[in-house]
Amino acid sequence: MSKFLVAGVTQIETIVRVDKVPVSYVPLTSANDSIFTAVGGDAYNESLALKWLGDDVTFMSIVGRNQDLGIINPPDRKVTLSTEYIVPQMNETPTEVVFYDKNRKQQIFEDIKDLRENTYDMSMVTPLVNSCDMMVLANANFCRPFALAAAEHNKPIAVNIRNYNPEKEKYNTDFLKPAKVLYFSDDTLTEDPYAFIDRMASTYGTEVIILGQGSEGLIIYDKTKDIRAHYKTVKTNEVVNTIGAGNALFACFLHYYMETGDSVNAIKNALLFASYKIGFMGTSNGFMTTEQVEQWRNLIWGIKMTPFEEHGN
Template sequence: MDQAIVVFGDLNLDTSVSIGQFPLHVGDTLFSFDGISDEIGGAAANVAVGLTALGHQVHFGSVVGQDRMAELVLQLAQAKGLATNCIRPDWPITSRTVVLIDADGNRQCINDPKAVHRYRYPEATLPALFAQSQWVYCSTQNWCRYVAQAAREAGRKVIVDVQALIDIDEYHRDFLQAASIVILSTEQLAMHSHEFMRRLWQQFEVEIVVATHGNHGATLGVRTTNIIEYEPAFELGPVVDKTGAGDAFCAGFIAGLASDLAPRQALSFGQYVAARKIAVKGATNGFPERTHVWQALAQLPK
């Protein structure tokens, strides 16, 4: 049974710029013909769009500014199928990101999060939002910190994507304490992913941990079975843009779990979605249809 999902967190205007290669050549003017585009972005927004594309109902809680850029962001969000009734225009200026993308799909993001450290989403509105689903994805921006804990106290399964974590630190501790499911990148991890998973199980009530290894695949740990297993990544063709690859994986993995897949099946689902998404420019573009994912995974060797 497909389940609705609450997604809570950041929403930006992403301006993507295609360049030849890194490091960027310094000069007065660089030309990028048909290489500059605007889309919505931010980890939570990327996950929300991905889940919507995969056929799930999404309730998206976020915040924008009171400027003209916010009008564009809301229009782009609606064009992606997102409901905007829980996106609050509480900031003076909408946050934005510039993404430089080279010919191999590598990217560098320059993010201006605006009022992110001073904001608090109104707590009185949270119960109605949480009532929409048993699943709550929460990004790890500072203003989302208490939202993750409130979702856990409301009895929801909280999913946090801590991405480039080095070790258990004070900034992320609140999110880890609230989480039922943790997704992280091993890019900067200070220890082997297996060791880190076991440390999370010792210190927190986390049920499932997924450690992604970029184009090398991902490792899944399930607390109830004490099983940790690795799966290689899918190689589905040329890489155009790696922006949002981790968010695409999150969307696919969550979509799998919310469709009653076992964690191991959801891992494959998420990896396939991410591999398809990076063949298209833009963090919120390139998500495959759910039926396509089912068909592709059904054809894999048993």
């Protein structure tokens, strides 16, 4: 078990299943079990996944000042996130609507409200930094001081950059420079993926870079192991909804990477974790147990537990 301090966005998400993206105009579309609304957000989803895998998680976020924090932990969920460090100070909670179709195409509409103008009270953060093993950050404005705090206390940082935009790279340097692990999605990538990873690694000296490629799998780079490899997706479940799969993959990778230091085994476990996740509706549903991960990795790759893992160290 590792201790993670996770900071990032919490939002209300509405997910809509449609026949095809982009959506064609019709006055009314009526379809049963096609609209799902719940709490989401990259950092929220990652916190849930880490907690599900047995880690100690401190989740720090900001929401609307009138937001009922009871929605963070619906009664039918098996794990609970503490709301102690979720601060209701924004005018409203950020919201997002996602259209998705059977071909895994997505069209996202987001409204971050006054997120950019808000800051987090770092007096709550500083006492907790020393006790965590890693800080997992979103690249939101209010998370910038978290990166500084981690650097000051020599704590490793993992950052989910999500969609890469070359025009905004300069605004992300506060996260890119200190990060030990970076996660990107290739949804908006316009350059060769291997050239992109090489450029990121040489520019920022990052130890581990994961580039998610949707149905094509991913590319992982590990500076220490001198690895730059592509892995295809695996199948453990029928695809229902791929939204949130990247968050699940990133969180699972961090869980096993911090536990064993083995990036290859960690990414294989993460691929399994994400493949199971996409069989469920909602970004915060459908997480594998560690026992299920072990069973599937032995089935697909024949990877047995190491003595380190076997004794729970």
